[in-house]
Amino acid sequence: MIPHAARRPADTVRAAPRRRPAVLAAVTTVLAMTLGTLVAAPAQAADPRYFDPGNIIADEVFFDGGAMDVAAVSAFIADKGRSCRAGNDGTPCLKDYRESTWTRSQSGCASTYEGAANETAAQIIVKVARACGVNPRALLVLLQKEQSLVTASGSSLYATRYRSATGYGCPDTAPCASQYYGFFNQVYLAARQFRLYAANPTSYAHRPGTTNTVRFHPNAACGSSSVLIRNSATAGLYNYTPYQPNGAVLGGSPDGCSSYGNLNFWSTYTDWFGSTQSRFTVTGAVLELWASLGYSASPIGEPVGNLVTGLKDGGSFQPFRNGAVYSSPATGTHYVTAAYDVAWPTSRRENGPLGYPLTDPRPLRAGGSYQVFQGGAIYSSPVGGTRAVLPAVDAAWPPATRENGPLGYPTTDLLSTRDNASFQWFEGGGIYLSAHGTFAVPRAVDTAWAAGGRENGPLGLPTSAATRTSSGETRQSFERGLVVVLANGTAFTTTTSIAARWDAAGGATGSLGKPLSGSVALRGGAYQSFERGSVYSSTAGTFVVTPTVDAAWPPSSRENGPLGYPTSDAVTAPDGRTTQTFQGGIVTSAAGGPVLAVAAPVHAPWAATGGLTGSFGPPSSPFITGLRNGGGYQVFARGGVWSSPSTGAHAVSPAFDAAWPTSQRENGPLGYPTSRVFPLRDGGSFQAFQGGGIWSSPAGAYAVSAAFDAAWPSSQRENGPLGFPTSAAVRDGSGMTVQTFQGGRVVQAPGRAPVALTKAVWDAWQAAGGVAGLGVPTSEARGGLRNGGSFQTFERGGVWTSGAGSFAVTAAFDAAWPSSQRENGPLGYPTSAARTDASGRTVQTFERGRLVQASPGAQVVATLG
Template sequence: MRLKRLTGLTVAVALAGAFLVALAPPPAAQAADSAFFDPAYIISDNLFFDGSAMSTAQVQQFLNERVPKCRAGYVCLKDYRQDTPTRAAVSNDCAAYQGQANESAAQIIAKVGAACNISQKAMIVLLEKEQGIITDDWPSARQYRSATGYGCPDTADCDTEYYGFFNQVYAAALQFQYYANNPTRWRHAPDRWNAVWYHPNTGCGSSSVYIRNQATAGLYNYTPYQPNQAGLANLYGSGDTCSSYGNRNFWRMYSDWFGSPIEGPETYIERAYQRAGGSGGYLGAPTTKVTKYTANGGGYVRGYVNGAIAWSTGTTAYVLTGAIRTAYGQAGGITGTLGWPTSDPNSIAENGGGTVQGFQKGAIVSSKAGSWVLSGEIRNQLARAGGVTGDPGWATAAQTCDGAGLCTQPFTGGTFYASPAAGGSFVPTALLGAYTAAGGPAGSLGLPTTAPSTLTVNGGGRVQGFAKGAIAWSPSGGAHVLSGSIRDYFGTVGGIGGSAGWPTSDQLCGAADCSQSFQGAKLYWTKAGQGAYVDARMAGVYDKLGGTSGTTGSLGLPTSGVVALSANGGGVVEAFQNGAIAWSPNGGAHALTGDIRTAFNQAGGIGGTLGWPTGDQSCSDATRCSQKFVGGTLYWSSTLGASIVGTAINGAYTTSGGPTGILGWPTSGEIFVAANGGGSVQTFEKGAIAASKQSGAFALRGEMRTYYNTLGGLGGSLGWPKAEMTCDAASVCTQPFTGGVLTWTPGSGGTRS
């Protein structure tokens, strides 16, 4: 029984309408379990304030099932009819009710529920717990007259203004909406602690209950008592003298007939709120009711001081808070393209830390780099690339898409590219500069076609395929594009795992060829469609001599692979159409060409006395050339042939000016002489050089040399020279030997001392 609304804050005391003795319990399989009764949360708002819970036909079917047949002479609720009045809309509470003649009880319940947005299920339970009229097969006129107990205080007769079935149903529904829209005007209010009595007898006491929703507060304002333990212990019967039954029976009847009264969106929102710490947690106190939305499939939302909780499907509601909530709102929130949340914010420590939250059609990531929406193919790519804990890291800007549907989004570890037609992938920072320099998706490479791969060969690095090429990066070589015929040729010589290794430069194309440098080689591709592999240690010399261009002096194309030789300290040699290049750790890389190369090979080549070259070939003209080697210098003349000046003699020869000096070109090889302790001698156009183990190497020339030879030369008593010849201003020259000193005076001849 309830006082009419005009009584304001006064609360009616009503036990009679709450049925002290319960009806016969339903079958055990359907029985409610009092262990689940929560005085703070009797029924969820989304179930109670749902004007579309049942249609007229569904209400009628339910009434038929409760009482299939009435007792003779009585009108059961399933058969009850009356003329109903038209009621104007009540601002914020109920919409207009269009009355009509001969409406059934089912029509009245369904239409009032829809007009006032009160669940028809809740109204049915209210009718039963107040007057038992739903299951009564011989109801009285009084039961119809006071069907919902509205306007029937325990301390006085019922107010005749509210007599009648329609009046009772409508007034009760309107009252519950009035409670909801004026929550602080009543003794029991949601989202705060309330003293709720057990019985009209105040001696039975009360307990403090934190009423968690409006529907529960409304039930307490309508029937202001909670069941005590005795009443709950005998859920389908009577408790003790301090037991009251109205709200117990409402919860029990709803559970028996319609399932749990606390399962549903509001319950899930409340559970999420408690997981977040409830009123003492970071969300703070509620600021809105649980509000229904129809967008994106529909759901419910409740606002709090520091966030919100949203539910759409399933049994879990999710928190929206902080920077992610702000970004979600900017993206349209519940009505936007992301739809409803599908997870709580998830804190992640990797890559500097941040927070991720999933939604029906995307996600939002939040870090020091900002809060950004992830959606579509880029979100899928991120998942395939390991998510925010993988290489990509955290988004640093919003996704952008062009008119053709190509979308890009930058992250701390690189950038994603996605096209509905051509696919795409993630390009890591290590490769991104080279990709951007190549024009990005609109450039020479097109979109990425593979995910970046990490390889350990040749020192390790990363490589990624694109529609028209690839990019390879290594710590020592940086990132460089591989494309066209050079890329194809690179594959035939072993690719990154081969001897060429990782690229160290971009591809360069000239008039004759395209070339690209790698760790172990420089690769060329000619306009004629031929590839050339040149060891990286030789590439500088090869290019200096014209490379593959075919000009005069060019080595031409390689005719062998790179051959390693161990002779004379070791090194590598590569042969070409017009010569070779030899490289050694001490001598570096130098070309071997023409007659010098022929003479070098005749002298034993790399394995001979000359060993590895230490200098480039030098030619004064087309008839005379020379080249330095570890074991000496090779000289070639078109008239004099080839001669080697060995290390024992070469220093003195160089001091004398070499081929352009006072001795001229060599005319013999080095000759060993055993006399006077032994040594070697070599002749030149204008003299000779004699080198002994004791004294060293010194030139013999002019009249002094002639005079020396008349005295027996190297085999005579003078022996080997000890120093270079010196001459004064009068052209008087002297030269010491191991057996004496010779002097030559112009006009007088030679003397010995």
């Protein structure tokens, strides 16, 4: 029985040998009686749902003349005909068929067929395929479609099947033309005809690349439909057999208008060799998926290799030009495009963390798509490319509804960073994974975070998700601070301590107002500016600095200046004075008064006086610089502090200052103070200066110059015979500079060093006429004389002191005394001053006698007894 009924090919533009195309439905009762059974379903039909009338077979498949060699064709024929028996008339099975061929070279076939004696069917098929460039598989299918020669056996095998093996030259309404008889002739001419269809596409009724009207059946009443024929091979099949299957046959319920010719070609090829769209074999679930995608028109294109098995978990894959199809028992069969594969190989495909695909790619907004895998997903978009998203990252993405949320599509793969952390960036921010957890960082937060170097900057890694406050702010915590995004979208970085202080002040609506900048790292701390002040943080704590206080702080370069960091907030006392303490001082102001800083080096000596409530009281001036030798000073309510690089800073009380201005303070003889005030006996005190010192006692405070002090230490200063000073140094009418002390004076003659005089010596000197008498002193008092006595020389004599008192001895009297070894001689110490009576006689008594001058200018005579 012939399974395919003969039909007339469609009309062509130019005459061509007619063939009898196959029909899969009864045409008329008359035809059925004449031709036998005209309709028969394919012996092993592929799923007709995947039949594409516009692309029955790909050009590269149909015209692949070298797809099989003789051995392969022979093995195939032998396998299909393994149960074949020769026909009742002795017609041989195809595997046993032989024919002597002749050499032929005709237009349409690129190569010459070299004839040979006694060639097998396999040899003829392969040589024709190579000469004309038609796939030997297509020729085998054509032989089966037209005459069932590949599988015919026994009573169904007879000579006429070979005579019209490919149906070439067999019109529907007339016998087959005898000049085209013969197996070799049929195979060659059919192959040549398909090449002519392809070479002259506009010369035939069905044309590639255009929409054609294709009938469902030889009976025109059965109708037609428009088909976009997409390639030359499909156009050739329609020119050879001009019908397409109708919906009834494709749905599995053929009717009187159903034809099977080209469906049989497609089904047989698919059953025997796999996909008609590739020279590689595509079968089973892979074929079903590929067909559902549109074969070569699918996103993965045509196969570029055969199925590869042996993957993990019993899986397999087949490569395609633009991707691959992966299967496993647990995950099913899904395709992966080349674009998705870019993100998958980095994970070693099915052996990596993603595993096998669980879905095919699915479309998303804005031209994006995604595909789910066992261990995550891959997302593709025009803005971010194709990126894998692992479950750990995805856990922080769903709250933002993935690509439809604020983060949008991923724009990087998962990347590593410090401390075993990793991150992945998206259109609207990033997701960070670390020991602190997995957290999304929105774009608004990242804007401020990125300015500081993200995780490598001062804030470090995120430690919480971004949250929104009732006031409309967005906050996110990091290892060493946080980012605050205001309701208006402005973002700032801040430290944890600064943020806490800001919150304590009422946040954006509180006393500080909104931030004006992000937090700024400083030496050993940080600060942040707000609308109505700043917050400074250091090891000393975190405190607010108001603009009023800040106005007195910048001259000290803020935290880098003498004041350093704040150590308290500003505090207002009951009297209205506001004070803020700093590491190196304070800033203070009375109610309505100026804001003044007391900073190093002034602060320490001032604090030693008791600070604001101490003896000096609050400041009344800023620290004033520009004094000589780089010095400066600051005035307080009851005193001041002077400083210079070489002397340090020292407080000067009003009492001491009263003794200092007479010397023009630091510009006078005393210069800068070099010490604090030291307490002395009897309630006295002392302060050293560069050029001397100031001593204070109940008698008052007086400066003692370095020169006068040099004469005073020999008297142990205030602890010596002279005691405390009781006046300033004053120049008298004689040109002498004299400073009085409790127990004497220090005197300095012009051009001479100062000399200390006890009160007794001073009195004796004055009794002897002072400078006019003895002249100026020429030595310090010298002790160590007999019986604890002492003496002091002057220009014209001296003063001797003993138990009898202190008495001057003029040079004239001394000339008569030394010869007697002075106090060690017969006379001993003087016991009175020299006295002159009315007669001009001068007498001075001694312990054991006297010296007498009878008249002025007369010789002085010593008298004992």
